[in-house]
Amino acid sequence: MRPTKRDELVQKALKAFYQNGFTATGMDMLVKETGISKTSMYKHFRTKEDLILAVLRLRDEQFRNWLFRRMEELADTPAGQLLAMFDALGEWFSEDGYKGCMFIKASSEFQDRDHPIHKQSAEHKRILETHITRLATDAQLANPALVARQLLLLKEGAIVTAHLAHTEAPAADAKVAAAQLMAANASV
Amino acid sequence: MRPTKRDELVQKALKAFYQNGFTATGMDMLVKETGISKTSMYKHFRTKEDLILAVLRLRDEQFRNWLFRRMEELADTPAGQLLAMFDALGEWFSEDGYKGCMFIKASSEFQDRDHPIHKQSAEHKRILETHITRLATDAQLANPALVARQLLLLKEGAIVTAHLAHTEAPAADAKVAAAQLMAANASV
DNA sequence: CTCTTTGATAACTGATCGGTAAACTTAATA
DNA sequence: TATTAAGTTTACCGATCAGTTATCAAAGAG
Numbered sequence: 143m144r145p146t147k148r149d150e151l152v153q154k155a156l157k158a159f160y161q162n163g164f165t166a167t168g169m170d171m172l173v174k175e176t177g178i179s180k181t182s183m184y185k186h187f188r189t190k191e192d193l194i195l196a197v198l199r200l201r202d203e204q205f206r207n208w209l210f211r212r213m214e215e216l217a218d219t220p221a222g223q224l225l226a227m228f229d230a231l232g233e234w235f236s237e238d239g240y241k242g243c244m245f246i247k248a249s250s251e252f253q254d255r256d257h258p259i260h261k262q263s264a265e266h267k268r269i270l271e272t273h274i275t276r277l278a279t280d281a282q283l284a285n286p287a288l289v290a291r292q293l294l295l296l297k298e299g300a301i302v303t304a305h306l307a308h309t310e311a312p313a314a315d316a317k318v319a320a321a322q323l324m325a326a327n328a329s330v
Numbered sequence: 331m332r333p334t335k336r337d338e339l340v341q342k343a344l345k346a347f348y349q350n351g352f353t354a355t356g357m358d359m360l361v362k363e364t365g366i367s368k369t370s371m372y373k374h375f376r377t378k379e380d381l382i383l384a385v386l387r388l389r390d391e392q393f394r395n396w397l398f399r400r401m402e403e404l405a406d407t408p409a410g411q412l413l414a415m416f417d418a419l420g421e422w423f424s425e426d427g428y429k430g431c432m433f434i435k436a437s438s439e440f441q442d443r444d445h446p447i448h449k450q451s452a453e454h455k456r457i458l459e460t461h462i463t464r465l466a467t468d469a470q471l472a473n474p475a476l477v478a479r480q481l482l483l484l485k486e487g488a489i490v491t492a493h494l495a496h497t498e499a500p501a502a503d504a505k506v507a508a509a510q511l512m513a514a515n516a517s518v
Numbered sequence: 519c520t521c522t523t524t525g526a527t528a529a530c531t532g533a534t535c536g537g538t539a540a541a542c543t544t545a546a547t548a
Numbered sequence: 549t550a551t552t553a554a555g556t557t558t559a560c561c562g563a564t565c566a567g568t569t570a571t572c573a574a575a576g577a578g
Binding site for chain 2: 161162163165166241242245246247249250251253255260263264267268288291292294295296297298299300302303305306307308312315316318319322323325326327
């Protein structure tokens with residue numbers, strides 16, 4: 143039907159929440175930054191929490207599409223794509239306005255394990271793990287599930303460290319580590 | 331002189347901020363949870379930000395003391411202590427009320443790279459890296475600085491993942507990875 | 519016995535929080 | 549043409565935000 147205003151709101155809210163944090167971004171600030179009236183917002187979303195959940199759904203789709211496509215562009219073997227993940231991350235870290243992972247931030251502002259926002263953030267990470275595990279399996283690594291978890295630990299660590307230290311260097315460090323871990327769990 | 335009230339405030343504020351987040355915890359909530367009057371708080375700290383900085387200083391001291399002591403208790407060689415770091419982390423992840431790393435949270439709520447809170451969080455990570463690099467050097471690893479950064483990426487990743495997935499399993503995964511990385515960069 | 523420090527209590531500031539209400543415009547549809 | 553939905557503006561709600569002011573009690577130090 144009408145995809146316009148609602149999607150525009152979610153997109154602009156994503157930027158605002160990403161740059162300022164969820165709690166610190168008030169609905170009045172969203173009115174100012176999106177140009178959309180508060181009444182319209184509350185016609186689309188019953189609460190601020192519902193809006194945040196929609197933002198996270200968009201971000202999940204956005205991020206996975208970007209990361210997996212970029213990995214495929216950079217390499218054509220499963221093992222190569224796993225390593226290319228860290229090149230893609232390095233590109234992300236170098237972007238202006240890089241502020242870390244939205245889901246880590248969300249789960250750290252909404253800490254209750256039963257909170258919908260916390261649960262949805264965890265779900266995003268679970269989907270990523272499924273995909274990476276499949277790649278590790280296709281790469282015929284000895285212990286694909288373990289290697290996938292190891293590489294994802296490196297990914298999360300690099301995301302956090304790049305944000306804290308304001309450098310893209312962790313991507314390269316993580317890539318070297320990933321290569322060594324994949325060598326240690328080489329093909330069956 | 332008088333170590334009592336001020337330190338008591340900082341300790342209780344640490345708990346409150348850790349459990350509820352910095353922005354989400356108001357000064358009135360601190361009054362309620364610490365039993366210390368607002369006037370007293372503002373006699374010790376000019377602003378909420380100053381209080382948060384004091385909390386982070388305490389947490390930095392607390393965390394480093396705990397981690398390094400625990401690593402020494404669990405192993406007596408430098409290489410063993412590096413691996414023991416992940417056993418210590420596993421114990422931390424299993425604690426009731428584990429909510430991730432306070433500095434990651436702080437830096438993600440105060441994102442401006444020039445913000446004192448952000449800078450102080452980065453400083454904590456830098457001190458950790460210095461210590462771990464020294465251990466890696468003492469362990470006579472081929473590339474001690476690189477291995478230290480790799481292990482710290484695993485550490486940050488495990489901290490974040492344990493919080494999101496509500497399991498201490500990432501500590502064990504990270505330990506296996508750390509052992510493989512140390513083997514790949516074995517003694518000179 | 520004062521004096522100063524330390525702290526508590528409570529009321530208050532202006533701003534902002536998430537969310538609501540009423541009146542209105544616009545545009546597509548039936 | 550009448551209706552409906554989407555959107556606007558403006559004002560408002562009670563609660564809470566960080567921070568202030570004024571007053572009073574207690575206790576250690578000269």
